[in-house]
Amino acid sequence: MDVATRLTLAHEAARTGAAVAEGGFRGEFTVESKKRKLDSVTEFDREVQRRLATLLREDDPDAAIVGEEDLRDVETHSTIPDSGDAWIVDPIDGTNNFVVGNRIWGVAVSAVEGGDAVAAVNEFPALGDTYAAADDGTTRNGEPCSVSDTSDPETFTINPIYGLSAHHRRKLSEYVDTIASEFGDSRRFGSSQFALSSVAAGELDAAVSGIRLAPWDTVGGVHLIRQAGGTVTDLDGEPWTPTSAGIIASNGEAHDELVAAFD
Numbered sequence: 613m614d615v616a617t618r619l620t621l622a623h624e625a626a627r628t629g630a631a632v633a634e635g636g637f638r639g640e641f642t643v644e645s646k647k648r649k650l651d652s653v654t655e656f657d658r659e660v661q662r663r664l665a666t667l668l669r670e671d672d673p674d675a676a677i678v679g680e681e682d683l684r685d686v687e688t689h690s691t692i693p694d695s696g697d698a699w700i701v702d703p704i705d706g707t708n709n710f711v712v713g714n715r716i717w718g719v720a721v722s723a724v725e726g727g728d729a730v731a732a733v734n735e736f737p738a739l740g741d742t743y744a745a746a747d748d749g750t751t752r753n754g755e756p757c758s759v760s761d762t763s764d765p766e767t768f769t770i771n772p773i774y775g776l777s778a779h780h781r782r783k784l785s786e787y788v789d790t791i792a793s794e795f796g797d798s799r800r801f802g803s804s805q806f807a808l809s810s811v812a813a814g815e816l817d818a819a820v821s822g823i824r825l826a827p828w829d830t831v832g833g834v835h836l837i838r839q840a841g842g843t844v845t846d847l848d849g850e851p852w853t854p855t856s857a858g859i860i861a862s863n864g865e866a867h868d869e870l871v872a873a874f875d
């Protein structure tokens with residue numbers, strides 16, 4: 613399958629999942645906690661992943677499906693296979709927002725070949741924004757977009773992505789302090805894919821995390837940023853991969869300063 617076809621399929625999957633989730637947004641549904649109190653899953657997370665996995669398998673039967681939710685009836689991987697093709701799915705990124713009726717949640721679908729992302733779509737239906745990329749740049753709602761051109765670190769707006777586990781809380785507060793003392797302002801949204809999409813479209817200058825984030829929270833958004841002209845590394849400044857323990861994603865204009873500031 614060529615990358616243009618993969619992008620089309622990613623769009624179709626994201627749209628399908630978004631329509632399913634939109635049907636439940638601000639309605640009544642069941643919510644459960646997974647391993648941690650803040651790690652929520654709803655019946656819509658599971659249903660969207662089920663629908664996406666079925667749709668993607670129909671068109672690409674040999675590809676692995678990597679997804680956030682553990683479904684009894686659908687085979688899903690939790691890590692990206694070393695070889696072959698895979699689809700990475702976050703059925704709802706920003707579930708805690710979805711649960712309380714906050715609009716910042718989306719469906720993330722990306723295609724990986726031999727470990728490398730080749731197409732990605734992050735759709736945020738309640739916001740009306742869809743970010744997408746194959747191999748010829750990134751679009752927001754079908755129009756080309758690019759990372760910001762902010763170059764003065766003191767004016768950078770940065771999203772410190774944290775996660776849902778309590779033991780990393782100290783790291784988050786250190787990151788917020790560093791942003792306040794060495795950079796500009798901080799933002800937090802409760803959705804890693806939203807943060808990364810925002811960097812890709814120049815709505816944020818950078819997003820950083822000191823913890824290893826899941827592939828469904830990152831791979832698509834990282835591809836969007838790289839295709840939009842940005843830079844994504846690990847905390848040592850080496851190119852980011854899904855196994856990196858931390859991420860510095862930026863417009864590239866003050867990347868060395870970011871790498872020096874966060875560890």
Ligand SMILES: O=P(O)(O)OC[C@H]1O[C@](O)(COP(=O)(O)O)[C@@H](O)[C@@H]1O
Binds near residue numbers: 708774802805829
């Ligand atoms: O910006 P915040 O509040 O640190 O949130 C980031 C967190 O949000 C999430 O992207 C939400 O993911 P889910 O809603 O899919 O569970 C986390 O995986 C990530 O760690």
Ligand SMILES: [Mg+2]
Binds near residue numbers: 705
């Ligand atoms: Mg999710």
